[in-house]
Amino acid sequence: MHEFEIIAEIFAPLAGEGSFGLKDDAALIAPHPGFDLVVTTDAIAEGTDFFAFDPAATIARKALRVNLSDLAAKGAAPISYLLNIALPPSITSQWLRDFAQGLKDDQAQFGVSLLGGDTARTDGPLSIAVTAFGFVPQGKMVRRAGARPGDAIYVTGTIGDSGGGLAIFRREKHALDEAQRTYLIDRYRLPQPPLRFGAALAAHATASIDVSDGLVADLGHVAAASGVGMIIDAAAIPRSAALRALWDDDPAAIVRAATAGDDYQVAFTAADHNAVMTAARDAAVTVTRIGQVETGKGVRLLLNGQQLAVQTSGYSHF
């Protein structure tokens, strides 16, 4: 398909308010009085964030969701996104249609629309970058800096599932049943960022981050930005039954989950425990208290009072 056909036939049906149907040189975001616009951009890479054999629809949805998780972490409600995509010659029209269907499904689920983008051909690997936009009440964006000694530390959802799915793709031996295997692979392909919890974070979190590099590494970013230390109760880190079945339940397994990365859940700190738990219940989001902010620096992972050695500080793109 020609570039103009791809835009007109594949992507234009996804375009929403301010996009001018992808028929102009730029898009427009009208002012939303009393709100700041939050902007985030992340690319996903073949062989790391997805595999060429993954369904086109989940590749598309993951590219979008790794950005929506940033908006959720910052307390913003998503509105729209840009798509920059470079297509190798192997990409077919059917692949593009499946890719667009994935985006369409997530647009419906998360209430966003396509604002614009850029389509090109490449001799290199498939390359996908999304830039996502959301609104947060003015001055209420939740920063990494903001955690204070005495705050509790929380995380949404379960941690390590995506790393488990990736391990299965990398042919790690396991004795999972089909449902467990599918569950973990699904979490790798399709992260579940807690968008429904964004407003609660804007209201109650003192600091927040999406878990992409790994729980310990990402909390380390928050601790460094906030000038505080953190103690994490390793046993409290929420792990799924499937992940426990894959990696056992020993200290090494906990460390692995806490450093695997690619979770796209949200780790945050807050002072008002009751408000956090009430908001979690109202939003139907699983939130687990996993530790405490203290004076000092760094993140310590404790199991029954013993500090666990953390070999890696999380996934690095390099």
Next chain:
Amino acid sequence: MHEFEIIAEIFAPLAGEGSFGLKDDAALIAPHPGFDLVVTTDAIAEGTDFFAFDPAATIARKALRVNLSDLAAKGAAPISYLLNIALPPSITSQWLRDFAQGLKDDQAQFGVSLLGGDTARTDGPLSIAVTAFGFVPQGKMVRRAGARPGDAIYVTGTIGDSGGGLAIFRREKHALDEAQRTYLIDRYRLPQPPLRFGAALAAHATASIDVSDGLVADLGHVAAASGVGMIIDAAAIPRSAALRALWDDDPAAIVRAATAGDDYQVAFTAADHNAVMTAARDAAVTVTRIGQVETGKGVRLLLNGQQLAVQTSGYSHF
């Protein structure tokens, strides 16, 4: 260099308002009452928009400018940009420093700052996408649709220079002197979008587009979006002395300039000729009247009353 080092040492010094020093998960654009936010994104590709042997600084500046030209065309004043870059193993620290210096120079020239981005490694070619943001008075973004029969058609700067520079790189024979050769190569490497004219376009243009696919093709987009036809006086298309020296001055040379693309000047339509010319003088931007909007459809290129055959409808990425 590690990803975090690249961000902290190379890109953080370029970061401005709302970027949080590139130390958070997202950036923020505060509301600007009475203004719409205009968003545009374009990637540049090795072998097409730049060559690996080009200076890192001009690659950076071209990546930025091909987006700023869209903002200018839409009547917007640029404020900031995101940078998505995928680096092959051949890229050195010195290359990155030169790249950043190019951005720094253009930031000073155009009054923009780095808002955020994403840095990754790739086994493929160097890949650079920029997303640029600008403000335009609410409701005043200049669309492609809007040209009316009777409007005059204008273009800023000169047309075809970048195509001339590219032809030289592709070893086309020529008898240029060193100054002419350098001029055309500079125009290929470093387009000169008329940012100073953005406000005048918001005030006076009925439709507008940046010239990237080629003058005839881009005016064709405006004609199609506006539901009008256009007559262009081929002899009026502004061409530099260097380009005339490269391609001669015959009808084929004019057609070639008008279809070469990669100019990043602005083509627009307007009803008030005196207002356009006064604004051009005030902004110190060269603006040339090249034709007339009429009823009908399509773009016709006339030379002394004879229609020139246009073989290509401009550069396509595919």
